[in-house]
Amino acid sequence: MAQINKPTDYFNTKLYSGNGSTQSITGVGFQPDWVWVKGRTFAYNNTLFDSVRGATKRIYSNGTDAESTQSVTLTSFDSDGFSLGSNASVNSATATFVAWNWLAGGTGVSNTDGSITSTVSANTTSGFSIVSYTGTGANATVGHSLGVAPSMIILKDRDSGVYGWNVYHKSLGATKYINLHTNSTSGTSSSAWNNTEPTSSVFSLGTNVGTNNSGDNFIAYCFAEKKGFSKFGSYNGNNNNNGAFIYTGFKPAFLLVKDADFGQYWHLLDSVREPFNDDDASHLAPNTSDTEATVRTDRGVAKVDFLSNGFKFNTDNSGFNGTDTYIYMAFAEQPLVGTNNIPATAR
Numbered sequence: 001m002a003q004i005n006k007p008t009d010y011f012n013t014k015l016y017s018g019n020g021s022t023q024s025i026t027g028v029g030f031q032p033d034w035v036w037v038k039g040r041t042f043a044y045n046n047t048l049f050d051s052v053r054g055a056t057k058r059i060y061s062n063g064t065d066a067e068s069t070q071s072v073t074l075t076s077f078d079s080d081g082f083s084l085g086s087n088a089s090v091n092s093a094t095a096t097f098v099a100w101n102w103l104a105g106g107t108g109v110s111n112t113d114g115s116i117t118s119t120v121s122a123n124t125t126s127g128f129s130i131v132s133y134t135g136t137g138a139n140a141t142v143g144h145s146l147g148v149a150p151s152m153i154i155l156k157d158r159d160s161g162v163y164g165w166n167v168y169h170k171s172l173g174a175t176k177y178i179n180l181h182t183n184s185t186s187g188t189s190s191s192a193w194n195n196t197e198p199t200s201s202v203f204s205l206g207t208n209v210g211t212n213n214s215g216d217n218f219i220a221y222c223f224a225e226k227k228g229f230s231k232f233g234s235y236n237g238n239n240n241n242n243g244a245f246i247y248t249g250f251k252p253a254f255l256l257v258k259d260a261d262f263g264q265y266w267h268l269l270d271s272v273r274e275p276f277n278d279d280d281a282s283h284l285a286p287n288t289s290d291t292e293a294t295v296r297t298d299r300g301v302a303k304v305d306f307l308s309n310g311f312k313f314n315t316d317n318s319g320f321n322g323t324d325t326y327i328y329m330a331f332a333e334q335p336l337v338g339t340n341n342i343p344a345t346a347r
Helices: 292-299
Strands: 011-017 023-026 034-039 047-050 057-060 074-078 081-084 096-102 109-111 118-123 128-134 140-143 152-157 165-169 176-179 202-205 217-223 230-236 245-247 250-259 267-270 304-307 310-313 325-335
Touching: 011 023, 011 250, 034 074, 047 074, 081 096, 118 140, 128 140, 250 304, 250 310
Parallel strands: none
Antiparallel strands: 011 096, 023 081, 034 047, 034 096, 047 057, 074 081, 109 118, 118 128, 128 217, 140 202, 152 165, 152 217, 165 176, 230 325, 245 310, 250 267, 250 325, 304 310
């Protein structure tokens, strides 16, 4: 498959200011299928919307809350962005926001590859699919439509206000899970992913209620690694201000990092909110409603360099570069090598 030469056709970060009324956010560059909104200056929830569940259906990454319908949140997915209502968590007149946007395949179609029939919106070029299914409570498989095995799956019970977010990551393997909504370490479970690695057509579920509670509706965001566009891996910190360099093969636009060995916050960084190296990185966290300033102050400043071919933390902070193992998810601003004659350079 040809390499993606323009990553912003499939993933893009958009900054905007709220107006407390209605507005259309444009400049995304495509009609997004997954929109993740976070207030930067006020402590609003991480609010997630997708085209499979439909506009106005929100779910929070920083809690166990069930999906809810709110008519004045994200009101539509548009050709160059999305439209908003007056809800403060996405459009407060006194706040600034960031929205991370991914392209999948539209509203979704039926997939019968697994023992559970799923509804899937997939983009095989970028390796991203949105999967909706209903749990059975018994060992099962679910089709994801990517054509290759996913490297990471982020999953939530839409109906439950008790069960949180479960994450599969290839560097942890199918015997492990980690929660997106907390700062907890990874755990071992034979029932979350049925101790079975995803295949090119399905991912597996055990009897765990957090991934397969009988009769409940679930949403899963599935990611397959694509050269020059996305990377999912792990690294070992060196507990030094001259931190380890992690090769991705592209200049990062988006980076999500978690200490897999210890109870540290997730950390989310991007090249739009913090466009220059050697500055204190503007942190947000999927597991908390904290503002950028609070995450930076409470959880430690991390100087991170986004380089032409990877990233490097210039800190011994234990949240990013202590003595532990860290997992990450990264998307590209520019591939290191491509055919569009635009060189990748450090930010």
